[in-house]
Amino acid sequence: MNPDIGRLQPYPFERLAALKHGLVPPADRDHIALSIGEPKHPTPGLVTDALIAHLHQLAVYPTTRGIPALRETIAAWLSNRFKLGSDGSMGVGTLGIDPDTQILPVNGTREALFAFAQAVIDRSRDALVLMPNPFYQIYEGAAFLAGAQPRYLACEAANGFVPDFEAVDEATWRSCRLLYICSPGNPTGALLDRATYARLIELAQRHDFVIASDECYSELYLDESDPPLGLLQVSAAIGNTAFSRCIVFHSLSKRSNAPGLRSGFVAGDAELIRDFFAYRTYHGCAMSLPHQHASIAAWSDETHVRENRRLYREKFDAVLAILGDALAVAAPKAGFYLWPETPIPDTDFAARLFAEENLTVLPGRFLSRVVEGADPGRNRIRLALVPPLDECVDAARRIRRCLEQI
Numbered sequence: 001m002n003p004d005i006g007r008l009q010p011y012p013f014e015r016l017a018a019l020k021h022g023l024v025p026p027a028d029r030d031h032i033a034l035s036i037g038e039p040k041h042p043t044p045g046l047v048t049d050a051l052i053a054h055l056h057q058l059a060v061y062p063t064t065r066g067i068p069a070l071r072e073t074i075a076a077w078l079s080n081r082f083k084l085g086s087d088g089s090m091g092v093g094t095l096g097i098d099p100d101t102q103i104l105p106v107n108g109t110r111e112a113l114f115a116f117a118q119a120v121i122d123r124s125r126d127a128l129v130l131m132p133n134p135f136y137q138i139y140e141g142a143a144f145l146a147g148a149q150p151r152y153l154a155c156e157a158a159n160g161f162v163p164d165f166e167a168v169d170e171a172t173w174r175s176c177r178l179l180y181i182c183s184p185g186n187p188t189g190a191l192l193d194r195a196t197y198a199r200l201i202e203l204a205q206r207h208d209f210v211i212a213s214d215e216c217y218s219e220l221y222l223d224e225s226d227p228p229l230g231l232l233q234v235s236a237a238i239g240n241t242a243f244s245r246c247i248v249f250h251s252l253s254k255r256s257n258a259p260g261l262r263s264g265f266v267a268g269d270a271e272l273i274r275d276f277f278a279y280r281t282y283h284g285c286a287m288s289l290p291h292q293h294a295s296i297a298a299w300s301d302e303t304h305v306r307e308n309r310r311l312y313r314e315k316f317d318a319v320l321a322i323l324g325d326a327l328a329v330a331a332p333k334a335g336f337y338l339w340p341e342t343p344i345p346d347t348d349f350a351a352r353l354f355a356e357e358n359l360t361v362l363p364g365r366f367l368s369r370v371v372e373g374a375d376p377g378r379n380r381i382r383l384a385l386v387p388p389l390d391e392c393v394d395a396a397r398r399i400r401r402c403l404e405q406i
Helices: 003-007 012-021 045-053 055-059 068-082 109-120 138-145 170-175 192-209 231-237 269-282 291-300 304-322 346-357 389-404
Strands: 103-107 128-133 149-154 176-182 212-216 246-251 264-268 381-384
Touching: 003 138, 012 246, 012 346, 045 291, 055 291, 068 103, 068 231, 068 264, 068 291, 103 109, 103 269, 109 138, 109 212, 109 246, 109 269, 128 138, 128 170, 138 149, 170 176, 170 192, 170 381, 176 192, 176 381, 192 212, 192 231, 231 264, 246 269, 264 269, 269 381, 304 389, 346 381, 346 389
Parallel strands: 128 149, 128 176, 176 212, 212 246
Antiparallel strands: 103 264, 246 264
């Protein structure tokens, strides 16, 4: 058995189940779950129609690289969405990324974020994998299973919930082989700005590490006129048009409400894509052809994505109208999470919400690690506003009622 498996930590939802064990919620109200970030808006008909129309291709082995039409569609979407020209002015129909060498479809970004570390980490050298704290636990597990050591960078309110990269010492950067970043952030919704992206690219070039940018929430932003920046966008704008040492991860799960499709892609540095392709060829994880055609339909349409954002804005407005003066909470810039402070320990508050209101939320400390006595997830909870509007409103009222009893 791989000894590094023993380094894996309990997953947040295992810890949540243990916290709830033995608690009996009131039977007079339906359970509401704000704990897991599983989109509940309808999957667009154009996606399901394309999937059904190509079910006959289940009889065909898919290739690891995916069909050209899917890669070309992704390249067009990336180029248009993130303006992948050196001057930031790429127009519709102009590709700023090579679909043949710089894009690879994947079966959801969860497996890709994990597998990428296995391919990029050199086990013969001591290696650090840097990541935000709190974080998506796949980053940590990927580091452990690659034989590397995670290094956690706190995301505190005082710094806008963005890691203080300037506080990282030179020795740490020299030992870094892989840096995970997440913008919009999970669970905070925080965004990295152009200067931060540019600084990280400069550090990666100087110290020879790879930036893995998890951008799975990039299309869920509140201001239609101000979409979040992406790593490749800034890379191209500052002249790194080959995207050297830069890899991004995108998914249809959140953007198109299709978590069960398990469809995403990685894109960026052609050499890294080449080696990751070789790894994945042995990994045996090619996307089925019906899923590829459904993905083409999804990436080709923005109407359903705009409607998706409208529905989340509506829920944020309604929930914050109920909780805004009762809980230390503010609307994020992107994503579908709220990350409020709790008046009592986060685990106690989560337990009370379940026991008294039949409402499940995720304690912040289940998403973070204690470093030098400090835990950036402590006394916060993550609220995923994924249920329908009426359930989110009901959940907010239950939280307020619980607060009034404290």
